[in-house]
Amino acid sequence: MSIDIRNLTFRYNPGTPLENTSLKDISLSIGKGEFILIGGEIGSGKSTLVRHFNGLLKPSSGQVTVDGMAAHAKKVKARVGVLFQFPQQQLFGRTVFEDVAFGPRNFGLRGNELEEQVYSALELLGFDKEICSNSPFHLSGGQMRLVAIAGVLASMPEYLVLDEPFSGLDAENRTTLLSALKHLTTKGTSVIVVSHRIPDLLSAADRIFLLDHGNLVFGGTPVDYVKHAPYLPEITCLMKEMRRKGFDVRDDIFHIDDAFSEISRVLNTKGAVGK
Amino acid sequence: MNNLFFRYVPGNSIIHRLDPRVKIAAMLITSISIFISSSFREMAVVALVFFLLVLISSTSVRIILGAVRPMLMFLGIIFILQLFLTEGNPLFSLMGLDATYEGLALGALMSMRFLFLLMFASLLTATTAPSVMTTGIEKMLRPLPLKKLGISSFDLATMMFLSLHFVPLLYGSFSHLRDAQVSRGLDMARNPFKAVYALSVPMVRTAFTSAEEVAVAMESRCYQGVNRSSLNEPVMQKKDLAALLIFGIIMFFLV
Numbered sequence: 001m002s003i004d005i006r007n008l009t010f011r012y013n014p015g016t017p018l019e020n021t022s023l024k025d026i027s028l029s030i031g032k033g034e035f036i037l038i039g040g041e042i043g044s045g046k047s048t049l050v051r052h053f054n055g056l057l058k059p060s061s062g063q064v065t066v067d068g069m070a071a072h073a074k075k076v077k078a079r080v081g082v083l084f085q086f087p088q089q090q091l092f093g094r095t096v097f098e099d100v101a102f103g104p105r106n107f108g109l110r111g112n113e114l115e116e117q118v119y120s121a122l123e124l125l126g127f128d129k130e131i132c133s134n135s136p137f138h139l140s141g142g143q144m145r146l147v148a149i150a151g152v153l154a155s156m157p158e159y160l161v162l163d164e165p166f167s168g169l170d171a172e173n174r175t176t177l178l179s180a181l182k183h184l185t186t187k188g189t190s191v192i193v194v195s196h197r198i199p200d201l202l203s204a205a206d207r208i209f210l211l212d213h214g215n216l217v218f219g220g221t222p223v224d225y226v227k228h229a230p231y232l233p234e235i236t237c238l239m240k241e242m243r244r245k246g247f248d249v250r251d252d253i254f255h256i257d258d259a260f261s262e263i264s265r266v267l268n269t270k271g272a273v274g275k
Numbered sequence: 276m277n278n279l280f281f282r283y284v285p286g287n288s289i290i291h292r293l294d295p296r297v298k299i300a301a302m303l304i305t306s307i308s309i310f311i312s313s314s315f316r317e318m319a320v321v322a323l324v325f326f327l328l329v330l331i332s333s334t335s336v337r338i339i340l341g342a343v344r345p346m347l348m349f350l351g352i353i354f355i356l357q358l359f360l361t362e363g364n365p366l367f368s369l370m371g372l373d374a375t376y377e378g379l380a381l382g383a384l385m386s387m388r389f390l391f392l393l394m395f396a397s398l399l400t401a402t403t404a405p406s407v408m409t410t411g412i413e414k415m416l417r418p419l420p421l422k423k424l425g426i427s428s429f430d431l432a433t434m435m436f437l438s439l440h441f442v443p444l445l446y447g448s449f450s451h452l453r454d455a456q457v458s459r460g461l462d463m464a465r466n467p468f469k470a471v472y473a474l475s476v477p478m479v480r481t482a483f484t485s486a487e488e489v490a491v492a493m494e495s496r497c498y499q500g501v502n503r504s505s506l507n508e509p510v511m512q513k514k515d516l517a518a519l520l521i522f523g524i525i526m527f528f529l530v
Contacts, residue, residue, distance in 0.1 A: 077458060092474075106462070
């Protein structure tokens, strides 16, 4: 069970002077319960790639299949939940409940089951039940965004694709969202986060893909990433710097905890700690 | 932005380089000729002129079709109304309504008029950059005594430019929104009323927000509507005048 992309090429406006090849021969595969990061500069084709996961765009050549079905099949939309950039723009319900229930209701959910999924999606993002009867337009920007994310979560997709979900969120909301996403992966949901700030999210990821001008230039684990990629998390930079200064530490580290134990190990062998 | 709806396509043909005022005036002449032409023979001439201009400007057919496609339903309605509601020799009957030969001819003519109007307009926007077009319009309006109405030709041109500027912008946020709601399982074909609601509420909000943002951005850069200068001042050359004259004569005599 996976999303499989094989030799995907996509052109905008084919056959006109405005023709523009946005994705070139991309192949990748995303399995159940994986936390995937897709990175790249603005204009690298990230958002175009996202629109192929649930068949909003059809490949100019190549194939995209979700659990063996073609991505534009109707059933796929219920399996692959996509959250686009600026999701707060998509709110339209009279109440928060109505808006969050829009997705699951479209996929055929009714009654208690519907209510339960709406409440659990909102709860996962740190909202109380009371918010359900409020108008979504009276919330703050960050909260509107979280409600919009809940609107996608409530459909319980098996693959959750989020395009720049963290931009414009404050530190507290970032933490809430990140732990909600991690929680989902433990339950078998695949989470695919598109971001141009890979280093900040590296410690959460299972695998990373990097796009550059429509080409897939990197695919691998965080350990591979810190060995090869140009943009590194601050903690990795610190370890590299220490290594250059003569400390015998590993520099392929991107977790704070690993860095802490590595540093205390080195300091301990030198006898600096504990004296 | 990846839509072709009345989109400017950079190019270097004679038509691209013509003075915008010539093109706008030609567009006016064409519109008048299209509306006074009342036979298929005259329509054929209009079509011929159109295809010649498309060839000269080497505009892609897809661009033209991009402007026509969203209006096809509208054209169809015009055709069907004319077909059934014109009196004359009956052609066939459908649910108690008689289609007539006269209706068929009139319907075809009416929808062709709108079709060509649309296609000429898309040719104009495809070959003229919006900023150049605005300057052209502004210069054409300047001699008019608009001051007495409390508005300057510069204000009018700015309004026009902003409307042009907002078409692709709104279309962009519309497709963004449609993608988002379709991803949440909205079936636009099966549930059109729900679709209108789920799209129009956020669209209105977006439109107001972005209009306000543009207004604030303009004011914070000291926009004023009097005697604005322009980056590319169009200069009417002899060949521009000649082109307009020739075009006017052709249209006048043929149609």
